[in-house]
Every structure is written in C-alpha cells, then in structure tokens.
Amino acid sequence: MASKKSPNPIDIHVGSRVRLRRMMLGMSQEKLGEALGITFQQIQKYEKGTNRIGASRLQHTATVLKVPVSFFFEDAPGTPEEAMGFAENQPHSYVVDFLSSSEGLSLNKAFIRIKDARVRRRIVDLVQSLSDDDTPA
Template identity: 50%
Template sequence: MAKKIPDAIDVYVGGRIRMRRIMLKFSQTRLADELGITFQQVQKYEKGANRVGASRLQKIATVLGVPPSFFFGQEGDEPVTTAGIGNFHGMNDVAQFLQSREGITLNQSFVKISDPKVRQKIVSLVMAMAQTEDPLVMTNEDRSAREVTLNG
C-alpha cells in the first residue's frame, strides 16, 4: 500500500502552526497540554499528516493568540490555494526556512536593527557568504571582494 501524501493546504496550515508556536517559544508539549491532546498529535498537525478540524483550529488560534485566518494567510493575506503554495514536495526553501527556529530568530533579530545601512551590510555579507560554498576555502580574491562589498 502506498504511503498517503499529505494535502498541500494541510502542510501549509501545519507549518503556520509550527511557526507561530516557535515564535511564542512554546514547546509541542506545552501546546498539546493547552489543547488537551498529545504532543505527537501536535507533531502530526505541524507536518500536515493529520488535518486540523475547525473547532481544533479555533482552539489552536486562541492558545497561540492569533485569529484562525492567520493559518491561511499568504502574501497580501490572500486566501490559501494549492496554486499559491505549490505541492507538498515542492514547498519552497524560503518558506521552510522562515518556519524554522533559526529563520524566526534571525528575522526577529534583524527587524530590531534600526539602521538601514547596517541592515544592508548584513544582507551584503550573507549574499557574499552564500556565493562561496565553503567559507574555510575562500581565496584571497573572494575575501577582497567581500571586504569591498562590506566597506563600500
């Protein structure tokens, strides 16, 4: 029997639950306790393996302090469509990163930097680092180019 592939919208909603939970620094166990379910059930919701019912989604929204529409919002708060989020296997790298603990922490820290010049230099640094596969094997030319980018 073939393994059931989760619905793209269930995966998207689960990812939004995970992102909000991490933003609030809630563990899966804490969220599960608040909902009266097991942490394994929270894991299944977050992966999209189990569909979240309407009443449960309302309770999750209340616990996480957001309206239920938060779990369906995309760019410009347009309703979720499968065309807007792609298929389960093609979930875009940026969306996955933004839902990770590192992505959330990086974004929360970055928005606290008030100087636009400093923010631009950070973006330039990250872009320069991304162009080099292994920072330990950078050539002097790579280092010079990075210094020009950061200092210019």
C-alpha cells in the first residue's frame, strides 16, 4: 500500500512552534535554513509537520532560535494529565494563533521594546478597557 500518511499531531505542533519563533525573531525561512545547513523548502516541510525534525536538528534549531527545546512542545496535543500538574486542561492555541497573525506579531514586537514596566501595564489596561472582556489579566 502506497497511501500517503497524514502528519503526526506532535510534528505539526512542533513545526508551528518553529514557525512562531522564527516569525517572532523576524527571520526568513531561508535564513533559518542557512543557519541549519538545509534548504528553505525543508524548513517549510518542518513547519507544516510533513517532515519530522530529528532530535539533534531540533536542538540546533532551538539554539539558532534562542529558545529551550521545551519551547517547541509547550501546549502539545496529547500531554498526559498527570504531567500537566495544576495546569489548566485547555490548550492555548489562541496564543499561537494570535502571535502568528501579522497584527499579533507586530504588537508583540513593539510591546517587548517598551522598557518601562509601568507603561506596559498601562497598555495592557488600555487594551482590556477597549475589549469586550472585563476579565483581569
């Protein structure tokens, strides 16, 4: 049987986290590929989850993207409940969705550049006051 296998949900998740972090750094697929010694097409396949990232390549990717390897597995599907401890039981894909959007990415980059913690707090308060949600952060 030569049926095409669908990507593993963990591989898709890890790939989406690679894409998220690469975009947060403003790095192109070409630049990440160069740093890892592979083509941008291979980066595309990793980010879509169609190709699995091996352990040594994932470690190298984490180094290049300046995150711990665990970053790629945060909120991964199928996390055993006992491993979650007191963590909430719902996935936080909305954070990834937001940071993957151009608005979310721009807002995040600009927000990170604000050094004064009081100013950042006032911005959070402003955004909350403009939203329909009155839930405190």
